[in-house]
Each structure stands twice: as structure tokens, then as C-alpha cells.
Amino acid sequence: MISENLKKYATEKFEGRRELLAPVMPVIEEKLKQCSEEEVVLMKFLYGTMPVRDAGEYGFNLFLSYVKHALMLREKVAWCKELPEDVFVNYVLYDRINSEDITDCRPFFYEQIMGRVAGMSLWEAILEINYWCAEHATYEATDSRTASPMTMYRSGKGRCGEESTFAVTAYRSVGIAARQVYTPRWAHCDDNHAWVEVFVDGEWHFLGACEPEEVLDTGWFSGPANRAILIHTRNFSDYVKESNEEYLGKEGALYYFNHTDFYGRTKLVKILVKDENGKPAAGAHIAVEILNMAEFFPAAVMIADADGEVRMTLGLGDIRVRAFDGIRRAEAMMRIEEEDSLELVLREEAVPEADDRWQTLEIRAPKEVPVRNVVATKEQKERNAARMAEAERLRKARFAACFDEKKAAAYPEAEEIFHRAGENFEEVYTFLSKDENPNRKKLLFSLALKDAKDLKASVLEDHLDCEQGDLPEEIFRKDLLCPRIFLEELTPYRSMIRGFFEEETKRSFVEQPERILDYLKKNITFHAEEEYDTIMATPVGVLTMKQGSPLAQKILFVAICRSLNVAARLNPVTLEPEYYRDGEFHSVETEAAVLKEETESAVLTLNAEDGSAWKYYQTWTIGKWNGTVFETLNYEDIAFDGKTLDLTLEPGCYRLITSMRMPNGDQHAAYRVFELKAGEAKEIYLETVKKGLDELLEHIELPEITLEDLDGKAHTLNDLTKDGPILLAFLGTGEEPTEHVLNELIEIAEKWNAKDAAMAAVLRTKADLENTTFQKACAAIHNMSLYIDPSDDAPAIAEKMGIDAEKLPLLILALPGNIGGRAYAGYNVGSVGLMLRLMEEAAKA
Known part of the structure; x- marks a missing residue:
């Protein structure tokens, strides 16, 4: 059943990992003696590649179970x-x-x-x-x-x-x-x-x-x-x-394979990298970056061959190519629809040139030209709709049965947690109801709602043993009592850590948490070529294997602090580990192990004509140069105060990126590279390529359609728009694209309501009213009216607006006089916000 080639491959991979697997190798070898020959081969295959x-x-x-199955x-x-x-x-x-x-x-x-x-x-x-x-x-x-x-x-x-x-x-x-x-x-x-x-x-x-x-x-x-x-x-x-x-190449333990040409129009692209003497830069890293979420995201990183080349098949859009080799670097934009090759020359440059001026970019997205045209028949669509409705009914019934109203009633503040838990309801209840310890509720509410789905009461018990002392309530709850540090799996690390270190070592860690970093540097290694960097090893796993990624080591630093009753966290912007002392958080530099507070910070003030129009990870980002790349800082939850925003930053080189996404997917973008010196106060006015919203408005005559409200009364499109523009939304509740749109609507509800914007939500059936996300959107949006489309008019209006009626949701900006101003099919991030701005523009006309 198993070939000699696989036996050889598995053995070589396994033996090549012997040193890395040393902490668990005695157990592995003893257990392998109890396996069949085929089981041994497959177990070696897994241990040699995971x-x-x-x-x-x-x-x-656990792995043997997978093999046997x-x-x-x-x-x-x-x-x-x-x-x-x-x-x-x-x-x-x-x-x-x-x-x-x-x-x-x-x-x-x-x-x-x-x-x-x-x-x-x-x-x-x-x-x-x-x-x-x-x-x-x-x-x-x-x-x-x-x-x-x-x-x-x-x-x-x-x-x-x-x-x-x-x-x-x-x-x-x-x-x-x-x-x-x-x-x-x-x-x-x-x-x-x-x-x-x-x-x-x-x-x-x-x-x-x-x-x-x-x-x-x-x-x-x-x-x-x-x-x-x-x-x-x-x-x-x-x-x-x-x-x-x-x-495409190997990154850590992963091997990447390209399938772009299976889905759309593509072109084979050649990228050549040379040094300043014109010689091929063999071994140089070449990153293909896509401007998305207002950052240049490295979609693929490849290694140049002996000729300094990489070749890959890509869709016909615009990319930024970044090549680097030590401190030698080069970058350039590439328009794949018009060119199939690019040559870069690496130049020695420790820090990018910071000319402190805005540079503009026009980024084109690939056009939609279908290469596959699989379409279900009318009968298949009807059968699918019926079966999907039944699937939803069964799913809802199963999870409704998981919710014990009597038990949940004792903890009304945790109702949403119990609902989110599903079949994990009893684990949540077991933890909450064990005794009257007030820290039980504090701990539970310190976690993300998602944690309710898979938390274990026994794990949470391990984290109750900590003392608040004179810590502020919020710091105690979030940065000491809480077992979650980042996105790692929750484990009972406190008892393990307390038993792992000698008493004298633990005392020294408490007295000076920087010593934890010294321990990590001396005892924990990382082999990037054997890992998958998206997975965070848990504190227990890192200490067991004496191995862990830089992020896993930062998580371990925080875990050790919390286990020893020292409040600590990962900085929410930089993800650097910090501990709390004397009323404030103190940062520690993982690489240099020096206190960051010794370096005076700088202040960057961003100015904008309308701060509410600037949303992080959508219209702007800021990244700090880390020696190889501009690493985007996480300011996802930050917002402008009117027209200004102050950021406290470390000295260094930074890059601001702004982006305005157009309805066709193209982007008008700009970037600016600048340096901040210690103690400097700098002001920058945020810019992007200006394009009047009125230029985005179309004026397309729409067919006269009739919708029914929930009482069965008929309403024409003229009726809906008699008081002004309205967002007409044909929804596919429960489907991912519509869920995205509804979540975006909820997110901007305050702004939507402040503008008194109107929305007509068109459902497929009244059963769609039961959708949880739709119910939240209805509660959040004040001026929303509900309709059914009994005559199936969506295709006619979609055809007029040039969008695909099959791709719900359909968002149509309907103007008075039966006119369509703009339309989207499917989900496009930011489409709801753009529609709101277009409605304002249309109302001025």
C-alpha cells in the first residue's frame, strides 16, 4: 500500500528533524515500536513535515489516530x-x-x-x-x-x-x-x-x-x-x-502552489534582479505586493534563482515588486496587463530614502473577464434554495436546543456569551457557577466572544489564582487575570510556569521582568524554515520544545509575567511585550533587551479636512521600517478627533499610505516616507488623489419596479425615492457577501443615522427576518424600511445598472425620478460607506 519512494521520503524528513524533535524524540521512538510498518512510515511523514x-x-x-483513520x-x-x-x-x-x-x-x-x-x-x-x-x-x-x-x-x-x-x-x-x-x-x-x-x-x-x-x-x-x-x-x-x-516556493514549513490561471486571465511574469555591477542577484528575496487595506501586502515572497530570476503566473492587475538581500534593496511598480518582465537593481540602503513628499499612484485592478461559465439550471437553483432553507432550519434548531434558558437566566449579563457558545454552553456554565468568586465573571468577560465556543472550564480554573493588589480594575482584568494574550490557543500555563522555574528565578523575574528576556534569548531558539508563522506556539509548547517564533516568545514573556502576578500585555499597536509598574506600562525591546522608555518618543499629528472619512486599514495606514520592510502598525481602533489625530511614535523611518478605492476596484493612492527624530513634533496633512464624488454618480433610467412591504402593500421605486435618494439593497441573508455588508452597515450606523440616510432592504422571503446579523442591522439603522420582491424585479434593475443579479447583495443608489446613481453586486469592502457619501452628494444636486 505504501511505496518505497514514500518510505524513503518519510525516513529522510524524520531523521533530518531528529535534533529539533529532541525534547519529544524519546517518546516518539518508544511509541513507534508499537506501530505497524505502514503506521511507522506515515507517522514519520507527519513528524518530518509538520x-x-x-x-x-x-x-x-493524536497523530496516530489520523494515521490509523x-x-x-x-x-x-x-x-x-x-x-x-x-x-x-x-x-x-x-x-x-x-x-x-x-x-x-x-x-x-x-x-x-x-x-x-x-x-x-x-x-x-x-x-x-x-x-x-x-x-x-x-x-x-x-x-x-x-x-x-x-x-x-x-x-x-x-x-x-x-x-x-x-x-x-x-x-x-x-x-x-x-x-x-x-x-x-x-x-x-x-x-x-x-x-x-x-x-x-x-x-x-x-x-x-x-x-x-x-x-x-x-x-x-x-x-x-x-x-x-x-x-x-x-x-x-x-x-x-x-x-x-x-x-511558488517554500516559506517556513509551507510549500506554495499557484492556481491563479485556473480562475482568471493571467500572464507569466519574469522578474530579474541584479546587483550594482550588473551581476545576477542569486538568492535575493522578491516580494510581490498587492495594495490592499491601504498597505502593500506581500502576497508571495520568492527566491531568485542562479540567474537572479523568478517567474510566476499572475492576474492582470498592478503590483509592487520589492527585492531585498541584506541591506541591498530595490522596488518598483509593475502593470501586468501591459508588461511581462521587470528588472530591478539592488542598491545598498540601510534605510529607505525619506524625501518627505507625497508620491501618487494609480493602481488598476484586473477586469472581470470570466474564463469559466458554470451556471446552474433553474431547476437546480430552486432545489438548492429549498435545501439551503432546510439546512438553515436544521442548524438553528440544533443550536436553539443548546441554550438552557433556566441556567442562562442566572447570568443575564452573559446571555450573548451563552448563545455564542453553542454546544459549549455547559463548559461556560460550569465555570461560572462553581462558586461565588467574583473573578469568574471578570475572567470570562476579559475574553473574546469567540472564546466561548471552545474554552474549557478546567483551563480557566488555572487562571483564577492571581491577586489584584493595588492594580486598577481594568488593568487587573485585562492584563493579569485574563488568560488570553494574543491569538494563541488557551492553555493552563500558569500552573505549568510556576512549577517550571526555581523560586529564586521567579523572584528575579518579578523584581526585574527584563530578565525574562535574557532567559528567552539564552534558552529558546527558533527555526523559521521548520515553522508556519501564522500559528502561535502556546507558552506551554514553547517551554516544552525550547523553541518558538519571535511572536510566540513575546507571548511567553507576557505569560510568565502574569503567572508571577505581574500585569503584562502585548502592545496593541506594535505587539511588543510590556509589563505594568508604577502606574504605567513599560516596554521591553526583544532584540536589544533595552528599555524603550530611555528613548524619547516623537509625536506625529495627522490633519485632514474630514477626519471621519479616514478609516484605518481602508483609506490609510502607517508602517515603520524594521530593516527589511515597512511593518504596518495596528491602529485599527483609532479614530480622528474632528480634523486631527495625534500618534506617539518611536524615532525611526515611517511610511504613510492613503488609498481611495473606486467602484471598479481601481485605487487612487499616495505614499510618503519620512523620518521622526527623538522628541520631534511633526505635522502631515493626509492626501490622496482627489476625485469628486459627483464624478462617481451615474444617471441611468431604471425600470419601474414594485415591491411589497411586510403587510403586502405595493410600493413603486418612485414611492421609495419621493423624499430623496435611498439605498436599495437586495439581500441574501445568511450568505457571506451579505453578512459582510450588514456588518459594515452596523459599523457605520452612527454616521448613517446622523445623516438620516434612508435604506430599503429587500428580502427574498419573510424567513430572512430571522437572520441574527440582519436583526442587528435593523436595530442599528433608524431609517430602514423592509420589503419583499414578489415579481423578482432584481434582475431587471441589475441589468440596467450593468451588474450581475446573481451576486447578492445588490446595492443600488436610487435617485428621485427612477434614476440609478451607482450600483454594486456582491461584496466590496467600503461599498456601504461610499454609498453614504454618494447619497450626500446626490442630495446636494
Whole structure:
């Protein structure tokens, strides 16, 4: 069943890791003696290719469960038997899909699904399994910590990365090869997306995770994918045979493969890098950057070959190419639609030239030119709609049954936490109800709502043992009592840390927390080439393996402080570790281990004509030069005070980026590089390429349509616009694009209401009223009227506005006199805010 090639590969990979796995190697070798020959090969394959941190976080028996389950599938399931060996080990056996917590879930999923697809063809089974996924999980906007597939099953909601991890797990559990597909950033809007590909009859086909259709190779994201600059998959091994997939390179433990040409129009691009003497810069790093969320995001980083070249297939949009080799660097814009090669010359430059002037850029997004035209028939669409409605009914019924009203009534302030917990309700209740310790509620409310889905009462118990002393209440709750430090998995690290260090060492750490950094530098290593940097090793894992990424070490610093009753945190902007003493937080420099407060800060004042128009990670960002790249600072929650914003910054070189996204996805952008000296006070007026909003307004005569309010009364479009412009929104509640739009509407509700803007929400059926996100939007927006479209007029109005009626939501700015001013189909980040601004402009006319 297992080839000699795989045996050789697995053995070489495993033996090559022997030194890194030393802390757990005695246990591994002893356990391997109890395994069959085939199990040994696959266990070595996993240990030889997994991110090393996984070996310290999880026990041998967990991985053995994956191996045993995969071998059972290979032996008993017909479609699994037929898979090529490399596809089997990478896309059925493999435990890790993304950055999720690994749990022993494959047998559970198998028991849930296999009976349901018995007797079906592979094609039929794939479609049916996605309906099963939709019955148990749907989209919810949340933070970037990737919940495990079991958490998704037990809570019923997650973002696209979690939905796709969940669906891939479902497929792999029954022997269907599946993988997560990812666009690191869209080119036409400020977001990213993940979905699923399955292996059928020797080819890969795509589908939306937990978004079933009656056919493959279609989904709401088909259009956006057609406009992507880069779409890739990630492998944890390079055991790949006869693949025609373009290899992008290795980053840490990951191998990247390019699939952009499967989804849209592309071009093979050559990038050549030379030194100042004209010689090829072999080994130079070449980053392909996409301007997205007002930052240049490195979508791919490749290594130049012996000729100083890289070649890759990219979508026909604009990119920024950045090459670097030590302190030698070069960068340039590239318009792929018009050019297929670029030459860069590396120059020695420790710090970028800071000319302190605005430089403007026009960034074009790829145009939508579909290369795949898979369309469901009317009958298939009707069947899909009926099955999706049933899936939603089943999902809601299951999770409604999880909520114990009697128990929850004792803690009314925690009602939303209990609802979010799903099947984890009892864990939350067990922790809260154990005794009258007031710190129980404080600890629970210090966590993110998402933590309710997978927290364990036993883990939280470990973190109750701490003393407030004279700490302010907020500092005590957030920076001492709270077990969460960043996005790592929650573990009982306090008791482990307290038992790990000698008493004298712990006293010295408390007296001078900087000594913790000395310990980390001397005892903790990091092997970037063997890790997956999206996963944060836990404090327990880092101490177990004596290995951890720079971020994992910062998390460990904070964990040690909190375990020893010293309040600490990661700075929310820079992610540098800080401890609290004498009424303020003190920063520690991980690299130099010097106190940052010894360096006098600078103050940057940003001025703008209208501060409310500037939203971080949408219209502007600021990044600090770290020696290799401008690292974007996290000011996501900051807002202008009228026309100004003051930022306290360390001395250094900075880059401001501003961006104005146009309706067609293009961007008018500007950037400015400048230096800040210690103690300096500097003012900058934020600029971007000006384009009058009136230029964005169209004047298209719309067909006369009739909508019904919830009482069945008819209303024409002229009726809706008699008092002025209105946002006409045809919604697909429960679907990811509409969820995004509703969340954006909730986010800007205060501004929306202040402008007394009007919105007409058009639902498919009255059942859509039950959608939780829609209910929140209704509560947040004052001037929203609700309608049904009984005559299905959406396609006619969409056709007039030149948008795709199939891509809900449809947002149409309707002007008095049956005129359309602007329209969007699907979700584009910032579209709701732009519509509000256009409505203001139209009202002036």
C-alpha cells in the first residue's frame, strides 16, 4: 500500500528533524515500536513535515489516530483507494489544514457523514457533503484565530478560513482529497477569501465551503476570483509527483502552489534582479505586493534563482515588486496587463530614502473577464434554495436546543456569551457557577466572544489564582487575570510556569521582568524554515520544545509575567511585550533587551479636512521600517478627533499610505516616507488623489419596479425615492457577501443615522427576518424600511445598472425620478460607506 519512494521520503524528513524533535524524540521512538510498518512510515511523514511546534503541542497518539483513520480509508473506501499516493498523503492523511487547533475529529466526522453518502458517486457525495456542512455551520465575521473543525461543528459559525477548514476536514474524513484555496488579498476590494478544492477524476474542482451548489466550479466568489492577482494553495510537504501546478516556493514549513490561471486571465511574469555591477542577484528575496487595506501586502515572497530570476503566473492587475538581500534593496511598480518582465537593481540602503513628499499612484485592478461559465439550471437553483432553507432550519434548531434558558437566566449579563457558545454552553456554565468568586465573571468577560465556543472550564480554573493588589480594575482584568494574550490557543500555563522555574528565578523575574528576556534569548531558539508563522506556539509548547517564533516568545514573556502576578500585555499597536509598574506600562525591546522608555518618543499629528472619512486599514495606514520592510502598525481602533489625530511614535523611518478605492476596484493612492527624530513634533496633512464624488454618480433610467412591504402593500421605486435618494439593497441573508455588508452597515450606523440616510432592504422571503446579523442591522439603522420582491424585479434593475443579479447583495443608489446613481453586486469592502457619501452628494444636486 505504501511505496518505497514514500518510505524513503518519510525516513529522510524524520531523521533530518531528529535534533529539533529532541525534547519529544524519546517518546516518539518508544511509541513507534508499537506501530505497524505502514503506521511507522506515515507517522514519520507527519513528524518530518509538520510545523515543529505541533510536535510540542500535541501528543503522539493524536497523530496516530489520523494515521490509523487514513489507512482505514485507503483500505475500505473505493474513491480513496484510487487516489495517487501523493494526493492521499497530502490531502487525506494530513492533519493540519490551516492554523487551527488539532483535535482527534476525523472518526467523528466519518460517523456523521459516511452513512449519508453511501451508494453515491464521488461527484454526488461531494455535493451532498457540502449540504451537510451547511446544516452545521455558516458564515460569521470574527477574528483571525482559526477555530478547529470540532469547534465549528459545536458552535455553528465561523469566518471563511474556518468554514473551509471545516469543509476540508469533512471531505478528508471520508477519504475525499480536499484542500484549502486562498487568495491572500483581493485586488479589487479590501479583503481576502478562502474556499475549497476537491480532487475528482484526476482533476481539482472548486466549491464554496458550507455554501453548497448543485454543481461544482461555481460560487459567489467566482467573479472576484476571476479578478484575483494571486490564488494559491499550501502544502506541508513537497512529496508531489508529476504535478503541472506552478511551484511558488517554500516559506517556513509551507510549500506554495499557484492556481491563479485556473480562475482568471493571467500572464507569466519574469522578474530579474541584479546587483550594482550588473551581476545576477542569486538568492535575493522578491516580494510581490498587492495594495490592499491601504498597505502593500506581500502576497508571495520568492527566491531568485542562479540567474537572479523568478517567474510566476499572475492576474492582470498592478503590483509592487520589492527585492531585498541584506541591506541591498530595490522596488518598483509593475502593470501586468501591459508588461511581462521587470528588472530591478539592488542598491545598498540601510534605510529607505525619506524625501518627505507625497508620491501618487494609480493602481488598476484586473477586469472581470470570466474564463469559466458554470451556471446552474433553474431547476437546480430552486432545489438548492429549498435545501439551503432546510439546512438553515436544521442548524438553528440544533443550536436553539443548546441554550438552557433556566441556567442562562442566572447570568443575564452573559446571555450573548451563552448563545455564542453553542454546544459549549455547559463548559461556560460550569465555570461560572462553581462558586461565588467574583473573578469568574471578570475572567470570562476579559475574553473574546469567540472564546466561548471552545474554552474549557478546567483551563480557566488555572487562571483564577492571581491577586489584584493595588492594580486598577481594568488593568487587573485585562492584563493579569485574563488568560488570553494574543491569538494563541488557551492553555493552563500558569500552573505549568510556576512549577517550571526555581523560586529564586521567579523572584528575579518579578523584581526585574527584563530578565525574562535574557532567559528567552539564552534558552529558546527558533527555526523559521521548520515553522508556519501564522500559528502561535502556546507558552506551554514553547517551554516544552525550547523553541518558538519571535511572536510566540513575546507571548511567553507576557505569560510568565502574569503567572508571577505581574500585569503584562502585548502592545496593541506594535505587539511588543510590556509589563505594568508604577502606574504605567513599560516596554521591553526583544532584540536589544533595552528599555524603550530611555528613548524619547516623537509625536506625529495627522490633519485632514474630514477626519471621519479616514478609516484605518481602508483609506490609510502607517508602517515603520524594521530593516527589511515597512511593518504596518495596528491602529485599527483609532479614530480622528474632528480634523486631527495625534500618534506617539518611536524615532525611526515611517511610511504613510492613503488609498481611495473606486467602484471598479481601481485605487487612487499616495505614499510618503519620512523620518521622526527623538522628541520631534511633526505635522502631515493626509492626501490622496482627489476625485469628486459627483464624478462617481451615474444617471441611468431604471425600470419601474414594485415591491411589497411586510403587510403586502405595493410600493413603486418612485414611492421609495419621493423624499430623496435611498439605498436599495437586495439581500441574501445568511450568505457571506451579505453578512459582510450588514456588518459594515452596523459599523457605520452612527454616521448613517446622523445623516438620516434612508435604506430599503429587500428580502427574498419573510424567513430572512430571522437572520441574527440582519436583526442587528435593523436595530442599528433608524431609517430602514423592509420589503419583499414578489415579481423578482432584481434582475431587471441589475441589468440596467450593468451588474450581475446573481451576486447578492445588490446595492443600488436610487435617485428621485427612477434614476440609478451607482450600483454594486456582491461584496466590496467600503461599498456601504461610499454609498453614504454618494447619497450626500446626490442630495446636494
